[in-house]
Structures are given as C-alpha cells and as structure tokens.
Amino acid sequence: MTHKLDSNQVRIVLCYPVLPHHTEQIQAAASDAGVVDAEIIDAGQERIDELLPSADVFIGHAKVPVDWDRVLAAGKLKWIQSSAAGLDHCLVPGVIDSDIIVSSASGLFAPQVAEQTFALLFGLLRRLPLFFRAEAKREFIRLPTDDLRGKTVGIVGMGGNGRAIADMLSPWDVRIIATDYFPVEKPDSVDELWPADRLQRLLADSDIVILTLPLNSQTLGLFDDEVFRQMKCGSYLVNVARGSVVVESALVEALDAGQIAGCGLDVTEVEPLSESSKLWDDDRVIITPHVGAQSYRRVDDSTDLACINLKRFFAGKSPYNLVDKQLGFPHPSKAYRGQSE
Numbered sequence: 305m306t307h308k309l310d311s312n313q314v315r316i317v318l319c320y321p322v323l324p325h326h327t328e329q330i331q332a333a334a335s336d337a338g339v340v341d342a343e344i345i346d347a348g349q350e351r352i353d354e355l356l357p358s359a360d361v362f363i364g365h366a367k368v369p370v371d372w373d374r375v376l377a378a379g380k381l382k383w384i385q386s387s388a389a390g391l392d393h394c395l396v397p398g399v400i401d402s403d404i405i406v407s408s409a410s411g412l413f414a415p416q417v418a419e420q421t422f423a424l425l426f427g428l429l430r431r432l433p434l435f436f437r438a439e440a441k442r443e444f445i446r447l448p449t450d451d452l453r454g455k456t457v458g459i460v461g462m463g464g465n466g467r468a469i470a471d472m473l474s475p476w477d478v479r480i481i482a483t484d485y486f487p488v489e490k491p492d493s494v495d496e497l498w499p500a501d502r503l504q505r506l507l508a509d510s511d512i513v514i515l516t517l518p519l520n521s522q523t524l525g526l527f528d529d530e531v532f533r534q535m536k537c538g539s540y541l542v543n544v545a546r547g548s549v550v551v552e553s554a555l556v557e558a559l560d561a562g563q564i565a566g567c568g569l570d571v572t573e574v575e576p577l578s579e580s581s582k583l584w585d586d587d588r589v590i591i592t593p594h595v596g597a598q599s600y601r602r603v604d605d606s607t608d609l610a611c612i613n614l615k616r617f618f619a620g621k622s623p624y625n626l627v628d629k630q631l632g633f634p635h636p637s638k639a640y641r642g643q644s645e
C-alpha cells in the first residue's frame with residue numbers, strides 16, 4: 305500500500321495544543337520523510353473547521369463541530385493522525401466510507417490512564433469523597449473502608465490502556481480477568497482473557513469493573529439497566545473510556561439500588577456533566593473532568609508519534625495504530641507499543 309501524495313507540496317494542519325517547537329519538529333520530520341515543501345499550519349480549535357478542507361494531512365483532535373461534508377467534498381484530505389485514542393471526533397460515516405486513512409493515539413496515554421484509574425479506584429475503596437466532604441466541614445468521622453487485595457478485577461477492553469492497568473494492578477494480589485474484541489496475546493498480568501461476548505461472565509465474577517473499550521456503534525449505551533443487573537452486587541465501576549458507553553440514568557439507578565457500591569468516572573455521557581446530575585452529590589462517586597490523558601507529557605508524546613507516523617506514511621508504509629474504520633479502533637497487530645521507527 306502506498307500513501308505517496310501526488311504533489312511535493314503538502315499542507316499539514318494541526319489541531320492540538322502545540323508549541324512552536326512541536327511545529328518545527330513536525331516540519332523536520334516531513335523534510336526527513338522527503339516532502340520538499342511542507343506547509344505546517346497550527347489551526348487550533350478556532351480555525352480547524354475553516355482550514356481542514358484545504359489539508360492533505362490532519363494531525364489533532366477537533367473538539368468543535370467540523371463540517372465533514374465540506375472536507376469530503378474538497379477531496380484533499382488523505383490522512384488523519386488523531387491526537388486522541390478515541391475516534392468519535394472524526395469517524396463520521398462519510399470519513400468511514402472514504403479513502404481517508406485514519407490512525408489513532410491508541411495506547412499512547414496508557415501509563416497516565418492507568419495512574420488515573422488507580423487514583424479513582426483507591427479513592428473509591430478508601431471512601432475519599434466521604435472523608436473529603438467531612439474534612440471540608442471540619443468533621444472527624446471514622447468508618448471502615450474497602451481493600452483492593454483479594455478482589456477480582458474485570459477489565460473490559462485489553463488495548464493499550466487495559467494492558468497498562470492490568471500490569472499496574474498485578475502486584476496487588478488481585479485476580480484479573482478481561483474481555484477484548486480480539487482476545488489474543490494474553491498479557492502475563494491477566495489471569496483470563498475472554499472474547500467480548502463473555503462480558504456477562506466477567507460481570508458476574510468481578511468485584512471491580514474497569515471500562516477501557518472504545519465507543520462505537522456496538523458499545524454505545526452498552527452498560528444499560530440489564531448489564532448493571534448482571535454486575536455483582538456491591539461491586540465498583542471505573543470508567544476511563546467514554547461516558548456514552550454507560551447509560552447514566554441506569555448507573556444512577558444501580559447506585560440507588562445498592563447494586564453497585566460506587567463508581568469512578570473520568571468521562572461522562574455529556575461533558576461537562578450536567579449541574580443537575582445526582583452523581584455530583586453522591587459520596588460513593590468520584591468524578592474527574594476527562595483528565596486521564598492530560599499529563600504534561602501529552603503534547604510531546606503525541607508529536608513524537610505523529611512524526612514517526614509521518615515518516616512511515618511518506619515512505620508508503622502503514623502508520624502505527626492504523627484504524628479499521630468499520631470497527632472504530634486499530635487491530636492489535638497494528639498497535640503502537642513504543643516502537644521508534
């Protein structure tokens with residue numbers, strides 16, 4: 305498969321929070337890749353909709369609405385290197401049906417997402433929301449807390465994030481079970497890896513369920529009333545994937561019914577979460593504002609991957625994390641796992 309563009313004049317439009325040195329790094333990578341005249345434009349969120357139709361290559365993650373029909377009608381865009389692992393921002397039907405190649409940041413933020421998962425998990429088990437609220441009122445309340453050790457942890461989605469979480473969890477004397485769409489290459493840290501359709505079995509066994517699967521047409525609203533009823537009574541849920549995988553009204557009901565003991569949410573159905581949501585006031589809930597990947601390293605790491613993939617793309621090779629657009633995520637054989645070339 306060759307991805308060489310017709311012209312040596314290539315316009316690369318960026319839409320993630322780059323600094324001038326990131327733009328220079330991309331310029332140098334394009335030059336190393338043999339592009340004679342690369343024009344790098346930092347569109348930012350403000351100008352992405354205006355500039356995307358003129359781009360040959362798009363690197364970034366548009367958080368504002370983009371007129372994809374206009375982009376497709378212009379017929380110029382060849383490749384999207386998403387600066388997010390989730391592709392809900394760009395995998396619209398027109399892009400899926402087009403020849404545009406899409407590659408993702410899958411797994412790139414796995415160490416940070418794993419740490420975020422741990423923060424949420426320990427906060428829940430050690431009842432930090434309750435104690436923080438008491439602290440704010442100068443109250444001394446002493447109540448028992450829960451333990452991680454001895455628990456069964458079920459991870460739904462064994463991609464970059466799921467694997468990093470399992471590796472970080474494994475020294476903690478826990479049993480780790482997981483499901484994945486492609487249940488291949490079971491990591492040593494995982495006790496059992498099952499296909500995605502064994503979710504019910506995973507839920508029945510797990511004291512803690514961690515969501516690390518992508519949002520796509522199959523996973524939208526997956527955690528509904530019925531799925532919550534399949535969870536072990538008194539178990540915990542941590543969602544570091546996408547809010548819309550969970551039906552929030554069903555989650556609130558599961559908490560009200562005591563079906564689940566608590567949840568840690570880095571993501572919600574609508575972001576920011578509505579002011580009127582019952583979840584805000586619940587001592588068994590921790591909400592963080594979608595910061596799993598928001599470490600100081602993020603832009604550097606995203607730029608490094610973009611540069612590696614630029615060289616591959618212009619050499620006619622598949623970029624790492626090449627997305628299967630019908631599935632909505634990369635096949636594991638295409639995964640970026642820190643390769644330098």
Ligand SMILES: NC(=O)C1=CN([C@@H]2O[C@H](COP(=O)(O)OP(=O)(O)OC[C@H]3O[C@@H](n4cnc5c(N)ncnc54)[C@H](O)[C@@H]3O)[C@@H](O)[C@H]2O)C=CC1
Nearest residue numbers: 389390410411461462463464465484485500518545596597
């Ligand atoms: N909270 C945050 O800041 C972040 C959230 N994310 C979200 O987490 C998701 C996962 O990220 P990565 O691990 O980097 O992506 P990834 O593409 O490496 O992994 C996704 C895995 O889920 C599996 N999968 C797909 N459908 C499934 C199903 N129905 N059941 C079980 N497994 C299924 C895939 O086979 C793949 O192994 C992203 O799609 C994104 O939405 C990613 C990074 C940061």
Ligand SMILES: O=C(O)C(=O)CO
Nearest residue numbers: 387388389390409597
């Ligand atoms: O990479 C992703 O998908 C994220 O959600 C990061 O913010």
